[in-house]
Amino acid sequence: MNDNTAAPPDKKPVRRRKLELDPRLAAYTGVWVFVEHERGLVHPVSRELLGEGRKLADILGVELAGVVLAAPGDVARGFCDEAISYGADLCYLVEDPVLAEYRNQPYTAGMTGLVNAYQPEILLLGATTLGRDLAGSVATTLRTGLTADCTELNIDLENRSLAATRPTFGGSLLCTIVTRNYRPQMATVRPRVMAMPEPDTTRTGRIVEHSLGLVESDIATKLLEFIPDDRRDKANLPFADIIVAGGRGLKRPENFQMIWDLAKVLGAEVGATRPVVQAGWVSADRQVGQSGKTVRPNLYIAVGISGAIQHRVGMEASDVIVAVNEDPNAPIFDFATYGIVGNAIQIVPALTNAFRQHLTTARLAG
Amino acid sequence: MHTVVCIKQVPDSAQIRVHPVTNTIMRQGVPAIVNPYDLYALEEALRLKDRYGGRITVLCMGPPQAEAALRKALSFGADDAILLTDRAFAGADTLATSYALAAAIARIREDMPVDLVFAGKQTIDGDTAQVGPGIATRLGLQLLTYVSAVGEVDPENRRIIVQRRAEGGVQVLETALPCLITVLEGLNEMRFATMADMFRAARHPLTVWDREAAGIEDITKIGLKGSPTVVSKVFAPRPRTTRAELIEAQSGQPNDLADTLLAKLFTKHPQLGRQIVRRSS
The missing domain is CATH 3.40.50.620 (HUPs)
Known part of the structure; x- marks a missing residue:
């Protein structure tokens, strides 16, 4: 009774023989x-x-x-x-x-x-x-x-x-x-x-x-109506090119605002880990990971996210992963592209400023 | 109305750990719970009973200790509980599981016709979402998966209206009874069971069916034998090989760290850099 998953692997190694297909x-x-x-x-x-x-x-x-x-x-x-x-x-x-x-x-x-x-x-x-x-x-x-x-x-x-x-x-x-x-x-x-x-x-x-x-x-089943989702406020994480995501390392719900600020400058979607969603800091449609969305952006900025496996499976296919975390031993540094060890509450606003300045300059330069 | 609710006892996945050396699941000490999605299914059945009357039978396939899951369902207000347990069911994949559960429901409806079957959208241990569709297909029931709201039921004309989650929106569907509904999380809030309810549930007689009692004669359709899929390998996720390049700045100041990171991003990943600039303008 395992839905495919709980059966133990074959105890004996599978005999490798060329099988003639029935x-x-x-x-x-x-x-x-x-x-x-x-x-x-x-x-x-x-x-x-x-x-x-x-x-x-x-x-x-x-x-x-x-x-x-x-x-x-x-x-x-x-x-x-x-x-x-x-x-x-x-x-x-x-x-x-x-x-x-x-x-x-x-x-x-x-x-x-x-x-x-x-x-x-x-x-x-x-x-x-x-x-x-x-x-x-x-x-x-x-x-x-x-x-x-x-x-x-x-x-x-x-x-x-x-x-x-x-x-x-x-x-x-x-x-x-x-x-x-x-x-x-x-x-x-x-x-x-x-x-x-x-x-x-x-x-x-x-x-x-x-x-x-x-x-x-x-056919017994009839479609009476189709109510399309209102797309305006809905997260569309699976198809986002850039995602800024926050985790428990942000410590307080009000600190999550800095994730929104950085995302706004980058025109990015906002993602989150399961604990943060469960704590009600953001809505469930923004959850990335095993029980949430699988994402594949060009850039994934993970702030205060330890990189537990449940989160990792949902985002590790991202092209470039930037991790900001206070704990130098956090598993996220084992697979991120770039890591900054430090206090997210100071570093994220600095990143937002740096991006804003860079982008203003780039726009002026045409 | 007679409703059957299918539930499963699962290990609490939030507390599962993997042995670092052997890559096996460390089950010891992991509490068994009722699959959380199934509780939404049970609550929805209870609400229909509140509105239209009738009986609720909960059905659970599992080892003998899955009795605890059924007692829990009884404490919330289910009328009858059936434990489907037999060593011959062990190792079943979703096809063999749906065979056994469908056989049990066919057996249940010999005693009393079944109007509705409820299940959670999926389990948290298997995550397949396949057993519900499997049961409906085998019993010829109309299938409604990922239901986010149950609307009007017309027991006279045997019709039901539900809302079903689709990719770009919600389908409002009307179908005929009997049907099988799998429910999404959050469509209701589970009621509380009082102490008295729990005592009543603990004393409530439980029906235990083995393979024969459920009317299953063909043992090639159940358990490992009845399962087309075979697990050939279990392994830990392959680590992404490279460790992060740590961004450092002599001053250690956040501003300098940010500038160093941006310089890296825009020089080492020019395509990404261009994309960021394009999006912001």
């Missing part, structure tokens, strides 16, 4: 990426997955396919073209009016229908609310293995299996999970973990159409 399994070939879209926009995680799927398909020597389930129209065709430009060789397209908005039942039917008809060996989805809802139902319908919320994907060449790595126990350990005797091998992957590939609009590929075979009266 012909029933060998019939499954190709890597698929589900192209998630909502309100007419493709979710960025799908593009990241197409980049990652391209690598896996090349290692296996197979084709990469995008899967688009959508209402009929130019928009759906556009999603297919986009998938191809991001690396797919072909795109499976199920067009039907009942697929206009995401609902579990018709999307599960569309996806399982495609899998049964065209038999991919690997199926990847984003670990979003939509992707995880769909993946759980599809894997259960197909009676196959699904690994949730992965942060790394590899191919074990000995038996062509997908080795999916995910954090477990709050990020304190990683475990690699394989699905040896079932196909397709399914995984959901966290947004912003895989690198965003560059699209190539000169790429061409084919579109394979498939029908759904459902009508609206078959």
